[in-house]
Structure formats: C-alpha cells, structure tokens
Amino acid sequence: MAKKSSTSKNIKAKLAQKAGINQEDADLFIKTFLDVLTEKLLKGEKIHLQEFGVFEIHEWKKSEIFNINKKLKEVRAIRTASFKPSAKLKEKITD
Numbered sequence: 001m002a003k004k005s006s007t008s009k010n011i012k013a014k015l016a017q018k019a020g021i022n023q024e025d026a027d028l029f030i031k032t033f034l035d036v037l038t039e040k041l042l043k044g045e046k047i048h049l050q051e052f053g054v055f056e057i058h059e060w061k062k063s064e065i066f067n068i069n070k071k072l073k074e075v076r077a078i079r080t081a082s083f084k085p086s087a088k089l090k091e092k093i094t095d
Contacts, residue, residue, distance in 0.1 A: 041081065053085040 008030065016026035037055065040047055047055040060078045067074050085093070 049086075051086055051088045053083055053089055055081065055083050058082050 012026045016023045062077045
C-alpha cells in the first residue's frame with residue numbers, strides 16, 4: 001500500500017475547514033506557528049506540544065569534518081533537529 005502525503009496546501013485547507021476560518025487566515029496561522037517554533041528551537045529551547053510530542057535541536061560533540069564547498073577541514077559541532085512523539089501519539093499510530 002502506497003503512503004499518502006499531505007502538502008501545506010492540504011493542511012491549510014483542512015485547518016480552515018475545521019476552525020471555520022478562511023484559507024488566508026489558516027495560512028497566516030501556520031506560517032506564524034512555524035516561525036515561532038523555529039525561533040524557539042534556534043534559541044536552544046525544547047518544544048513540548050502536549051499529546052503530540054517534543055521537538056528539539058540536538059548538538060553533537062565537535063569533530064573534524066571536511067567542507068566540500070570550501071575544500072578544507074573544519075572542527076565544528078553538528079546540529080540536528082529531532083522529534084519524539086508523545087505516548088498518546090504513539091498509541092494512536094500503533095492502533
């Protein structure tokens with residue numbers, strides 16, 4: 001069975017329908033929400049969304065890497081975004 005995927009357009013339309021707002025307001029909400037999440041993550045804060053999960057930036061220890069664009073070795077920490085689903089979300093997924 002092929003997996004379905006949703007675009008931001010689909011999500012915006014569904015949000016507008018469920019909240020009883022127009023799509024422009026739904027788009028503004030989504031953009032603002034994502035901007036706030038990004039800002040908080042870049043400040044090093046964890047984001048706990050009750051009944052959904054936790055977003056955070058994980059910083060790995062410094063190591064020597066080769067920068068292909070600059071063609072030189074650099075020593076720096078690698079940062080990655082991670083998401084850990086809540087117990088309630090995990091339960092919904094496995095049902």
